[in-house]
Amino acid sequence: MTDGQNPGSAEATAPPAGAETPTSSTPHGNATLASEAPVGDALPNSTDPGLSVPMRTTDLSCFFGKHKAVEDISLAFPEKTVTALIGPSGCGKSTFLRSLNRMHELVPGAYNTGTVLLHDQDVYAKDTDPVAVRRAVGMVFQRPNPFPTKSIADNIWSGPKFNRVKGGKAERDEIVERTLRGAGLWDEVKNRLHAPAGGLSGGQQQRLCIARALAVEPDVLLMDEPCSALDPQSTLRIEDLIRELKDRVTIIIVTHNMQQAARVSDYTGFITIENEGEPGRLIETGLTRDVFGNPTHPRTEAYVTGRFG
Numbered sequence: 001m002t003d004g005q006n007p008g009s010a011e012a013t014a015p016p017a018g019a020e021t022p023t024s025s026t027p028h029g030n031a032t033l034a035s036e037a038p039v040g041d042a043l044p045n046s047t048d049p050g051l052s053v054p055m056r057t058t059d060l061s062c063f064f065g066k067h068k069a070v071e072d073i074s075l076a077f078p079e080k081t082v083t084a085l086i087g088p089s090g091c092g093k094s095t096f097l098r099s100l101n102r103m104h105e106l107v108p109g110a111y112n113t114g115t116v117l118l119h120d121q122d123v124y125a126k127d128t129d130p131v132a133v134r135r136a137v138g139m140v141f142q143r144p145n146p147f148p149t150k151s152i153a154d155n156i157w158s159g160p161k162f163n164r165v166k167g168g169k170a171e172r173d174e175i176v177e178r179t180l181r182g183a184g185l186w187d188e189v190k191n192r193l194h195a196p197a198g199g200l201s202g203g204q205q206q207r208l209c210i211a212r213a214l215a216v217e218p219d220v221l222l223m224d225e226p227c228s229a230l231d232p233q234s235t236l237r238i239e240d241l242i243r244e245l246k247d248r249v250t251i252i253i254v255t256h257n258m259q260q261a262a263r264v265s266d267y268t269g270f271i272t273i274e275n276e277g278e279p280g281r282l283i284e285t286g287l288t289r290d291v292f293g294n295p296t297h298p299r300t301e302a303y304v305t306g307r308f309g
């Protein structure tokens, strides 16, 4: 499909406030869980009533006109975690991801049923501003898509400017530097902030796109195969960055790279189409180490071991 490369799509307005606590004993949703409850130092204790879950879906289905591409996915994405979505080509990973920040509906005839909650706010409620949703839920695409003729600094500043953040030169410079540092790009570009972004390498452009998404301080960052156009070294840099960022922003990443999912994510959801013509469904979800090391569903095992898909 087209992956909806949409320069500046992460730019929008105020994020909704509030926090949600999980009601179930696991942060993830309706699929078979490989383990009863997450354990381990790096992972949140999902039974902790104080655990914040910035985003969750309930029975989310995604349609292109009459075609149902994704069916009834219920998933929760706890704060300070990375969730990887994996599954064979065409199972609906991008469609699901784009439904989380109301980008799916930008395709003519496309719509969703079910619920997406961002904190306590229904993303699809009549009075929810989709532009506000897209600011709070930023997105990074497969191919880096900076504004190529704009300067590096202006790429960063484009989001705050769109949101009518007022600020003198000092404030602007501070935001640009802080954001580029946060995306691990500052040292490489600090002497060429006013050069066109199109002159950066692919890996640098992707980190600039991540920085641009972060400049509006989103709560959730969606990443759709963010490294698939990059060389191994740039890929590892982005993975390092993902690990650093998760303390600040909840990350949901689609990847075809099983090693990448295993390296960067805390949780994994496996989506697949069981029979030709059916929609994609969530087959299994849980701690990444369980989904990869001890999957409960034979399809998951076949997929993660490379025997299918």
Ligand SMILES: Nc1ncnc2c1ncn2[C@@H]1O[C@H](COP(=O)(O)OP(=O)(O)OP(=O)(O)O)[C@@H](O)[C@H]1O
Binding pocket: 001, 002, 064, 067, 069, 087, 088, 089, 090, 091, 092, 093, 094, 095, 096, 107
């Ligand atoms: N713009 C569109 N119009 C109609 N159908 C679409 C459109 N985009 C995607 N689809 C269909 O929706 C289904 C899910 O596609 P999607 O791109 O979400 O899959 P994916 O899991 O991201 O695949 P890949 O791993 O190849 O990126 C597919 O059947 C696809 O053909």
Ligand SMILES: [Mg+2]
Binding pocket: 093, 094, 095, 224
């Ligand atoms: Mg895709």
